[in-house]
Amino acid sequence: MSETPLLTVVVPCYNEEEVLEDTMEKLHNLLEELVNEKLVHPKSNLLFVDDGSCDKTWSMIAKESVHHPWIKGLKLARNVGHQKALIAGLEKVAEVADCAISIDADLQDDIKAIKEFLVKFHEGYDIVYGVRRRRTTDTFFKRSTALGFYRCMNKLGIELIYNHADFRLMSKRALTELRRYKEKNLFLRGIIPLIGLNTAEVFYDRKERLAGESKYPLKKMLSFAFDGITSFSVKPIRFITYIGFFLFLLSGFAFLYAFVQKLLGSADSGWTSIIVSLWFLGGLNLIGIGVVGEYIGKIFTEVKARPHYGVDIDLYTSSLTGEKSEGIEPAVLFNEEK
Known part of the structure; x- marks a missing residue:
């Protein structure tokens, strides 16, 4: 030049x-x-x-x-x-x-x-x-x-x-x-x-x-990192889908186990396991909804074209x-x- x-x-x-x-x-x-x-x-x-x-x-x-x-x-x-x-x-x-x-x-x-x-x-x-x-x-x-x-x-x-x-x-x-x-x-x-x-x-x-x-304090750094991930990849949503399928299969095995235990007459009422399962699945649902909401929010921002x-x-x-x-x-x- x-x-x-x-x-x-x-x-x-x-x-x-x-x-x-x-x-x-x-x-x-x-x-x-x-x-x-x-x-x-x-x-x-x-x-x-x-x-x-x-x-x-x-x-x-x-x-x-x-x-x-x-x-x-x-x-x-x-x-x-x-x-x-x-x-x-x-x-x-x-x-x-x-x-x-x-x-x-x-x-x-x-x-x-x-x-x-x-x-x-x-x-x-x-x-x-x-x-x-x-x-x-x-x-x-x-x-x-x-x-x-x-x-x-x-x-x-x-x-x-x-x-x-x-x-x-x-x-x-x-x-x-x-x-x-x-x-x-x-x-x-x-x-x-x-x-x-x-x-x-x-x-x-x-x-x-x-x-x-x-x-760039910690809050802004985390926001910046999350923006970077959600702006360029849909893999977080796909990952949640994989977890959903995995838990579905896991619940199927749990049902079979409970059914066999029932037939053998050794079923116990498991209050703790039920509560833990509810909290786990509830938290997972909220995370999934939150991630999907982030992507929808980005679409909302893009279509306004401000x-x-x-x-x-x-x-x-x-x-x-x-x-x-x-x-x-x-x-x-x-x-x-x-």
């Missing part, structure tokens, strides 16, 4: 005021280095997507974008979650950038790997995955549950890149293909491998978070076209009181 590509680094943000200044500085320094090495175009930029933050995140983005042309901002109308905020940024840059790199605002993912991403891009790869070498920075619980999640997804036939999150490079071609996937239940780690194209992996070591709190997000302020398109944000006063732009 002879011409230097225009790169946009997409950074989803939610209440990141504690780390944002440091993040902007480090990413800007990296951009300058990449431009000097002629790996990217001089007009390459950073797009910070504010996912309905409650702190000063948007104010910081907007103010920096006024003084520094390489900083762009996209403010969503409300909090829609990490995956939808990320897709908002990727869709925004798809028609402009030659390639886009997504990275979380806390910069736990090593930005030094971005140079290797671009080397792979220049070699002709459309998608470059950032893959963690090891998970030593995670707690034992998080490490073991994460590994269990990957194994479970592989068993269900869902193609995932092992130890890869959302730190990746995508070419314009890959971004165009991604926009064809219209599902509302977004699980990008599963969707991206479906695109195909030429892919490569770059390995790196994940760092400790410098400040702020993780935006948009993933709403945009409040767009400082990306306006900065590229030279237009001012219509009807937006400075106080509103910076989230300040008039």
Whole structure:
């Protein structure tokens, strides 16, 4: 590839005021280095997507974008979650950038790997995955549950890149293909491998978070994992069907055993066994109904075809076209009181 590509680094943000200044500085320094090495175009930029933050995140983005042309901002109308905020940024840059790199605002993912991403891009790869070498920075619980999640997804036939999150490079071609996937239940780690194209992996070591709190507590992690499973596989329903057949056969053997005992005159009234059986079958029924309900709920969400997000302020398109944000006063732009 002879011409230097225009790169946009997409950074989803939610209440990141504690780390944002440091993040902007480090990413800007990296951009300058990449431009000097002629790996990217001089007009390459950073797009910070504010996912309905409650702190000063948007104010910081907007103010920096006024003084520094390489900083762009996209403010969503409300909090829609990490995956939808990320897709908002990727869709925004798809028609402009030659390639886009997504990275979380806390910069736990090593930005030094971005140079290797671009080397792979220049070699002709459309998608470059950032893959963690090891998970030593995670707690034992998080490490073991994460590994269990990957194994479970592989068993269900869902193609995932092992130890890869959302730190990746995508070419314009890959971004165009991604926009064809219209599902509302977004699980990008599963969707991206479906695109195909030429892919490569770059390995790196994940760092400790410098400040702020993780935006993925246990509850969100479990929800995210369950969304991933139910968005790509019907095997949980099939598994419950298998259990149903197994219990049906088991109950047949139990009936035959009870019938023989009755004929032999040695039948005992088994209150405990009846209660245990009722609780077991009742719990199994509730689990089955719950899993089926999850799939029906996803169908309900898909058929409504609601948009993933709403945009409040767009400082990306306006900065590229030279237009001012219509009807937006400075106080509103910076989230300040008039």
